[in-house]
Amino acid sequence: MNLFEKIFNYQLISRLEESGSYTLTSHERAWLKTMLAHPAADEAFMPETLRKLRAVLESEPTLGLSDHVVQKARSAERQVYHPLLRPLRRIIMNGSGIRLTFRLKNGGVYTGHYGFPYRLEYSMVKREWYLLWHHMRHQSFMSTRLANIVDVHEEAIAPDRSAALPAQISAQLEGRKETAIIEVVRLYNQELSRILYAFSCFEKEVDYDGDSDTYRIKLTFLGDESEYVLSKIRFLGKRVRVAEGARLQRRMLESTSKALARYAAETQ
Missing domain, CATH: 3.30.70.120 (Alpha-Beta Plaits)
Structure with a gap:
């Protein structure tokens, strides 16, 4: 790879996106391999996914930051990864319902609310993860910060209901x-x-x-x-x-x- 291995050109990027392709520079591959060596990677990825990524990058060099940097000075910020991401993603893939307990802005706690999880969404504005879900009892669309979720459990849901709800929630989102x-x-x-x-x-x-x-x-x-x-x-x-x-x-x-x-x- 040389200095021109990735060209930031709109027409080229558009063609690559249309074909489902994505280019990675050698520096990006080295950065990814370095990040996968961090202990947090074990929590952020499923074991099989982590093994595949490490196998693909096995021949790539790392950035070698440990020889020069102990800890980078930074301002306080929220972590992009959240422990609930993996279990919630699994529930969504299974098409199951959820039993949710979450905190309110005024400090109160709502316990055991039954709903259907639709999507996990990261807000670039607030830099936080949100769970978009349908409240079964109130028949309303909900958006809850993962940081406010106290407890969540997977619940069974009728197959016909599970199949119909995504389209209903999608229509609600389109309206917004x-x-x-x-x-x-x-x-x-x-x-x-x-x-x-x-x-x-x-x-x-x-x-x-x-x-x-x-x-x-x-x-x-x-x-x-x-x-x-x-x-x-x-x-x-x-x-x-x-x-x-x-x-x-x-x-x-x-x-x-x-x-x-x-x-x-x-x-x-």
């Missing part, structure tokens, strides 16, 4: 989604890969208008993630503009007006 069109300012077309990377955690489609030489990115996100989308748009600055999406346009106008008013007051 919003879309927006982000247009890349033509002067910054060469930075398309960087712009797409900023929106990497969202569903997106990219269209190119050859007549105007303009890229338009259609973003799909949950309503409660709109502020996070706005933070990404502000980060990209003059490279992009919100072409469609009344809510985002209104919030961008509000924040811009407040900023202008603040600086105008300081210059008087």
